[in-house]
Amino acid sequence: xxxxxxxxxxxxxxxxxxxxxxxxxxxxxxxxxxxxxxxxxxxxxxxxxxxxxxxxxxxxxxxxxxxxxxxxxxxxxxxxxxxxxxxxxxxxxxxxxxxxxxxxxxxxxxxxxxxxxxxxxxxxxxxxxxxxxxxxxxxxxxxxxxxxxxxxxxxxxxxxxxxxxxxxxxxxxxxxxxxxxxxxxxxxxxxxxxxxxxxxxxxxxxxxxxxxxxxxxxxxxxxxxxxxxxxxxxxxxxxxxxxxxxxxxxxxxxxxxxxxxxxxxxxxxxxxxxxxxx
Amino acid sequence: xxxxxxxxxxxxxxxxxxxxxxxxxxxxxxxxxxxxxxxxxxxxxxxxxxxxxxxxxxxxxxxxxxxxxxxxxxxxxxxxxxxxxxxxxxxxxxxxxxxxxxxxxxxxxxxxxxxxxxxxxxxxxxxxxxxxxxxxxxxxxxxxxxxxxxxxxxxxxxxxxxxxxxxxxxxxxxxxxxxxxxxxxxxxxxxxxxxxxxxxxxxxxxxxxxxxxxxxxxxxxxxxxxxxxxxxxxxxxxxxxxxxxxxxxxxxxxxxxxxxxxxxxxxxxxxxxxxxxxxxxx
Numbered sequence: 001x002x003x004x005x006x007x008x009x010x011x012x013x014x015x016x017x018x019x020x021x022x023x024x025x026x027x028x029x030x031x032x033x034x035x036x037x038x039x040x041x042x043x044x045x046x047x048x049x050x051x052x053x054x055x056x057x058x059x060x061x062x063x064x065x066x067x068x069x070x071x072x073x074x075x076x077x078x079x080x081x082x083x084x085x086x087x088x089x090x091x092x093x094x095x096x097x098x099x100x101x102x103x104x105x106x107x108x109x110x111x112x113x114x115x116x117x118x119x120x121x122x123x124x125x126x127x128x129x130x131x132x133x134x135x136x137x138x139x140x141x142x143x144x145x146x147x148x149x150x151x152x153x154x155x156x157x158x159x160x161x162x163x164x165x166x167x168x169x170x171x172x173x174x175x176x177x178x179x180x181x182x183x184x185x186x187x188x189x190x191x192x193x194x195x196x197x198x199x200x201x202x203x204x205x206x207x208x209x210x211x212x213x214x215x216x217x218x219x220x221x222x223x224x225x226x227x228x229x230x231x232x233x234x235x236x237x238x239x240x241x242x243x244x245x246x247x248x249x250x251x252x253x254x255x256x257x258x259x260x261x262x263x264x265x266x267x268x269x270x271x272x273x274x275x276x277x278x
Numbered sequence: 279x280x281x282x283x284x285x286x287x288x289x290x291x292x293x294x295x296x297x298x299x300x301x302x303x304x305x306x307x308x309x310x311x312x313x314x315x316x317x318x319x320x321x322x323x324x325x326x327x328x329x330x331x332x333x334x335x336x337x338x339x340x341x342x343x344x345x346x347x348x349x350x351x352x353x354x355x356x357x358x359x360x361x362x363x364x365x366x367x368x369x370x371x372x373x374x375x376x377x378x379x380x381x382x383x384x385x386x387x388x389x390x391x392x393x394x395x396x397x398x399x400x401x402x403x404x405x406x407x408x409x410x411x412x413x414x415x416x417x418x419x420x421x422x423x424x425x426x427x428x429x430x431x432x433x434x435x436x437x438x439x440x441x442x443x444x445x446x447x448x449x450x451x452x453x454x455x456x457x458x459x460x461x462x463x464x465x466x467x468x469x470x471x472x473x474x475x476x477x478x479x480x481x482x483x484x485x486x487x488x489x490x491x492x493x494x495x496x497x498x499x500x501x502x503x504x505x506x507x508x509x510x511x512x513x514x515x516x517x518x519x520x521x522x523x524x525x526x527x528x529x530x531x532x533x534x535x536x537x538x539x540x541x542x543x544x545x546x547x548x549x550x551x552x553x554x555x556x557x558x559x560x
């Protein structure tokens with residue numbers, strides 16, 4: 001197939017066959033975990049929940065990409081991978097800090113979510129600051145006539161020839177919600193892997209729990225970062241680069257991303273758990 | 279989504295780079311096993327060569343994939359390469375001497391499934407997607423293993439999680455001063471992820487030349503190797519670390535010089551600008 005004839009066009013269409021194959025793959029991966037390392041089935045399920053939270057959450061984040069940097073499209077002027085890494089890893093650090101303080105798992109996950117949401121709130125705030133006072137452009141969405149939350153009309157503020165610019169209120173809120181989900185998801189993955197490693201590494205390596213702790217923390221953190229980036233990039237592929245926020249028509253593509261994130265997280269989580277199982 | 283904007287004209291075909299990349303990476307990784315056979319750590323620098331060989335292959339894979347205009351930016355490709363690679367690499371270290379082979383196979387499986395997921399479930403429909411993501415996962419896994427071998431001299435799980443610390447002349451076993459326990463792997467991760475995505479990001483465009491991009495990759499690889507060699511002072515003997523460091527600096531200086539020559543060759547016109555002269559009497 002020649003490259004030009006191929007016409008890669010990621011529309012909003014769903015591919016039901018591939019979705020079914022994805023669900024089957026997910027069940028097979030869970031099954032492998034159940035037979036190889038039965039103790040790991042619950043952590044793996046929660047890891048998948050974490051991965052799906054990341055994949056779903058990234059859809060809320062207003063990713064502008066290069067057009068946003070030139071003030072021709074709304075959103076934060078960078079790619080999904082960078083934004084998700086920033087928001088999610090800030091959440092992960094927050095959650096890891098709470099986990100090290102010996103908090104309840106629920107508190108740890110919520111702390112992670114707040115860390116990610118806070119990071120995104122600061123980013124959105126400063127981005128708008130630069131847009132308005134640095135570049136001299138107002139915030140206006142190109143995808144909707146009125147802001148769904150405040151009801152402000154957008155068309156008067158939108159420059160001709162652009163798809164909107166700046167960060168309208170709904171995109172700001174979307175960014176914070178996305179940060180909350182992604183941070184909580186990343187922390188959940190870290191927490192579950194940490195519990196698995198803390199429980200299993202001392203026996204596997206025949207060392208004391210205190211000796212195993214740095215390895216458990218480091219390996220769980222590294223796996224969480226790896227899984228986070230995989231899920232974030234897959235979501236980036238789903239929204240083909242840019243999205244304005246929850247009001248963007250592209251947001252409706254989220255079911256594809258949920259299936260994709262579930263398969264990817266089950267796969268990566270299984271490999272991560274196998275490290276103590278074999 | 280746009281159709282493929284660039285085609286590879288002339289230069290070395292991608293399959294040749296791929297085969298050369300995987301063979302030389304695996305050979306270099308196994309050459310670090312000389313450390314175990316000769317009971318030294320002198321051969322750790324082969325890990326750095328493995329990293330560079332893998333990165334050269336990987337940056338060309340990124341060129342193949344990102345020529346289709348995937349719309350997410352070139353850095354995302356580097357991130358997914360190492361994100362999926364680190365997972366395969368950590369499990370593969372459990373397999374002792376088979377680790378590099380297992381890493382390649384396991385990464386290929388992970389990359390293939392991720393490629394299927396993005397091409398079919400996410401409906402990307404890019405012809406090169408499955409193969410590219412498979413290749414990039416292998417590149418990520420093998421580069422991280424190369425960094426591990428460069429910093430610790432070995433690539434097995436026990437060696438990567440166990441270090442030695444000398445207290446009052448006594449050598450004590452510790453797990454904190456190790457590649458994984460000390461989380462040096464996080465630095466290796468980003469050193470590789472940035473080195474793999476930068477060359478195509480910097481060289482893309484109508485004036486793209488294969489030899490210039492690959493030279494830049496080698497330059498980025500040696501630059502990462504310098505940092506990794508400095509970090510290896512903590513884990514391997516000083517003499518061996520100095521060998522790695524000197525090789526990295528020589529390699530970096532050479533590739534940087536070559537890259538400048540190629541850049542000047544491809545530039546329409548260039549001005550050898552001097553620093554602003556300091557005129558006295560102002």
